[in-house]
Amino acid sequence: MKKIDQEEFVKLYKTLPPRLQSALFSEEIGNNVEKICRRYEINDKFSDILNAISQTLLGLLPIEDFEKVLIRDVGINMSQSKEIFREITRFVFFPIRDDLAEVYGTGSESEKILEKTEEISSVSEDAYREPL
Amino acid sequence: MRSNSKNIALISLVLSFVIILTPQVVNGFAFDLASNQLDAISEYAGPIAALTIGSLVFFAIGQALLLVSSFLLQGIISATPTLLTVTSGEASAFIRLNWGFTAGLVNMILIIAFIVIAFSVILGSTKIQLKKTLPMLIVVALLVNFTLLFVGAGIDITNFLYNSIANQFLSGNGGNILYNAISPLFSFSTGQLAWTMGLIAATAASLLVPYLNVAVQLAWVFGLKAAIVSASQFLTYGAIMWGMAGLFFLYFLVFLIRIFVIQILAVIAPLAFFCLIFDDTKKYWNQWLSALLQWLFVGVIFIFLMYFGLAMAPTVMSVTESFQNVFEVKPSWFGGGMIDGFLKIIPHIALLAYFIVIMAITKSFVPTAVNAVIDQAKGFAKIASPYTGAIATGTMKGIRAREEERSKDIKEREARAKIERPGFVSRAYTSAKKGTSWAIRRAHNIAGTSVSEERKKDVKSELEDLKKKHGDDYEDFIQSDMGLTQLRGLRTANLVRGTAALQFLAGGGADALTKLPPDVLADLIEGIHRSGDSKTIKNVVKHIPDFADVSAPQKEIDDEKEKEEKDRDKTKIKKAEEKLNLATKIQSAMMSEVKKVDGSIEELKEELKTLDKDGDEYKEKKKEIEEAVINAINKISVQSLKSSDVENLSSSTVKNGKFLEAIIENKSIEFIRAFENRKDVSSIVKDLSNTINTMDVEELKRLNPTLYGQIKKTPAGQALFEEFHDKIKREETSS
Numbered sequence: 001m002k003k004i005d006q007e008e009f010v011k012l013y014k015t016l017p018p019r020l021q022s023a024l025f026s027e028e029i030g031n032n033v034e035k036i037c038r039r040y041e042i043n044d045k046f047s048d049i050l051n052a053i054s055q056t057l058l059g060l061l062p063i064e065d066f067e068k069v070l071i072r073d074v075g076i077n078m079s080q081s082k083e084i085f086r087e088i089t090r091f092v093f094f095p096i097r098d099d100l101a102e103v104y105g106t107g108s109e110s111e112k113i114l115e116k117t118e119e120i121s122s123v124s125e126d127a128y129r130e131p132l
Numbered sequence: 133m134r135s136n137s138k139n140i141a142l143i144s145l146v147l148s149f150v151i152i153l154t155p156q157v158v159n160g161f162a163f164d165l166a167s168n169q170l171d172a173i174s175e176y177a178g179p180i181a182a183l184t185i186g187s188l189v190f191f192a193i194g195q196a197l198l199l200v201s202s203f204l205l206q207g208i209i210s211a212t213p214t215l216l217t218v219t220s221g222e223a224s225a226f227i228r229l230n231w232g233f234t235a236g237l238v239n240m241i242l243i244i245a246f247i248v249i250a251f252s253v254i255l256g257s258t259k260i261q262l263k264k265t266l267p268m269l270i271v272v273a274l275l276v277n278f279t280l281l282f283v284g285a286g287i288d289i290t291n292f293l294y295n296s297i298a299n300q301f302l303s304g305n306g307g308n309i310l311y312n313a314i315s316p317l318f319s320f321s322t323g324q325l326a327w328t329m330g331l332i333a334a335t336a337a338s339l340l341v342p343y344l345n346v347a348v349q350l351a352w353v354f355g356l357k358a359a360i361v362s363a364s365q366f367l368t369y370g371a372i373m374w375g376m377a378g379l380f381f382l383y384f385l386v387f388l389i390r391i392f393v394i395q396i397l398a399v400i401a402p403l404a405f406f407c408l409i410f411d412d413t414k415k416y417w418n419q420w421l422s423a424l425l426q427w428l429f430v431g432v433i434f435i436f437l438m439y440f441g442l443a444m445a446p447t448v449m450s451v452t453e454s455f456q457n458v459f460e461v462k463p464s465w466f467g468g469g470m471i472d473g474f475l476k477i478i479p480h481i482a483l484l485a486y487f488i489v490i491m492a493i494t495k496s497f498v499p500t501a502v503n504a505v506i507d508q509a510k511g512f513a514k515i516a517s518p519y520t521g522a523i524a525t526g527t528m529k530g531i532r533a534r535e536e537e538r539s540k541d542i543k544e545r546e547a548r549a550k551i552e553r554p555g556f557v558s559r560a561y562t563s564a565k566k567g568t569s570w571a572i573r574r575a576h577n578i579a580g581t582s583v584s585e586e587r588k589k590d591v592k593s594e595l596e597d598l599k600k601k602h603g604d605d606y607e608d609f610i611q612s613d614m615g616l617t618q619l620r621g622l623r624t625a626n627l628v629r630g631t632a633a634l635q636f637l638a639g640g641g642a643d644a645l646t647k648l649p650p651d652v653l654a655d656l657i658e659g660i661h662r663s664g665d666s667k668t669i670k671n672v673v674k675h676i677p678d679f680a681d682v683s684a685p686q687k688e689i690d691d692e693k694e695k696e697e698k699d700r701d702k703t704k705i706k707k708a709e710e711k712l713n714l715a716t717k718i719q720s721a722m723m724s725e726v727k728k729v730d731g732s733i734e735e736l737k738e739e740l741k742t743l744d745k746d747g748d749e750y751k752e753k754k755k756e757i758e759e760a761v762i763n764a765i766n767k768i769s770v771q772s773l774k775s776s777d778v779e780n781l782s783s784s785t786v787k788n789g790k791f792l793e794a795i796i797e798n799k800s801i802e803f804i805r806a807f808e809n810r811k812d813v814s815s816i817v818k819d820l821s822n823t824i825n826t827m828d829v830e831e832l833k834r835l836n837p838t839l840y841g842q843i844k845k846t847p848a849g850q851a852l853f854e855e856f857h858d859k860i861k862r863e864e865t866s867s
Contacts, residue, residue: 006821010813030847047857
């Protein structure tokens, strides 16, 4: 997957709504991705997942294509990709859904995906523990 | 025709007689001649009388000063042992009360320290090295209540040495040897003074009697030789007395300050002992101990050397007697009497020289504070000398003329704002200002306020005026009447205005500050630094930390000076010198902050002192210090910078590698984000990325764990510092 270089980042960053700009500088995203990677034992994929998130936040990767990128470019197997995508959508994209909708357009697929997503404020270690 | 001519001649003759012989009212007076003569002779007698009177006044003041200073010095020498008593019942209330307070305070801190150690044992903390700290704590707890005894023992030892010499002052050759040494100076004057004063009184009385006044003034002119001899003697003896008085007063100050300093050191002794416990505070103990020993022994050294000087006076006197035989044939014009007279002053000059030598010797191994006293006294001496010279020559008119000339010169120089060492008037002015500010401080103390508070209020009010008047149009301010023209000549004369101006310009960051020429900025920084306003200095320097770099302008100067003289760009050299001067002033103003940030600088400076100035090691060490200082200034600047300041940083600052290093070591990614509105954001980010790539992952983790985490975990960190982000991940994977 192509990585975003400095100049491209600076150029696109200036066009974003303020909340998305702040999100790009938020450590919370990295913390959530780290926890997801730990749970699915894909620590080596951390940087690639973070890069994919950056692309989405910068308006380069619509949310509907995110899962495909996880499988094709990041190398996550199909059995895990759905869950990982769901979690990233919930924890990273959902809190900034309005701003993402602004970037990808009202009524876009990205917006529809986000509308269907449940709100969970943060990833907890036992979020996916089997129900008793 | 012929009869007509006769008639005309006859009429003219008659008319002439009529005119000549007609009675007229006139205002003639028999003493007019005396008055005219007096006026004429005064032209010559006046300067001679002025010389005599001036030299007499100079001598009389010197004599009075010498009497007072020798009285003060003898007094302080005799009183020192009593005043320095700290242990017995005679100890001053100041020591007893304050030592009790500090000892109580330290006892309380010791209890807290015990509790902290107890908790650290319970909680298993390894921060406090128990093995080392606890025994020392117990020892200090025991010793702290005996600190006054220890200091008292030190004082007693030095007092013993001191007294054994001080007693000699009183027993030497039947009386006080201090007075014995200077009494010949007074004995010279007894007859001479009375004779000269009588002469002056007689002259004054004669001025009332016509013609006698002319005769007396004529006598002054004829007595030119005697007047010159007399004035020379008065001036020479007077100069020696002034010199002696100055030195005695200086010694008096050193002895007086010694008493107060030792008393204060005795009072804070418990705190100093407490500092022994921890490694971090041990340096304060060392400082205290070194100060105590220096101040204790400085008195002994002074009195020891003084005793030798004073005891030597009679010996030198006998040596000069042999000089008199050298002049078997004496010059006839002034006569042998004058040669003899001057030979008599040699012992006094020798004594004066010896005291100056004592001062020079002691200066090299006495506490810094003594040096400060000596330097201050030197400043006063320099200020006083032209005035005393003027009194001696009796030409106050001359001094006024010189004052006007100097004042004009100062104004011109200030207008040009050249970087020069201040001249006499400027020094006198500065000293007068210091005196005034001292008086103001005392007045504020009485009124329950402080000068700095009042000054802050004034600066605030001036700053508000500037903001109201110019908003954020800094160029408008610079061009205004109160702008550059005023600031250029300001120096330390009106610090309120200077401080307000710099605070105002600092609001506009580097762009606004660099509107001031380097020489003006340097003068303002120096003045504000002297006033102790470190906050304003920091607030200014944080926008222009690269201006503190001495190496760049120094290199420019060196490069130009390497060229042939004809090829040198003098304007470039001048500009570089101004920048160098500014850098030096900034470094000097920031030095106390710099030392707080990097404690090793002080050690490096000490090491530098031990090296040969011409050696390579010296140059390397100097360079190391310069780099450490500039790194520390960049660090301080970066730490003081707010995100809102970023926009106003100069392009040279953001290109400065040291500044970028300081950002990486001290700031978070949020601060880097603040560069977003700058046009050069891309190049700044690139430079920051290049700088960070030169570091190890562990190094960044240690120096700035926040930025380390942010590069690792934020999308922006990954994109902006891609290479370093990958480096972190690689290291984590491999570990």
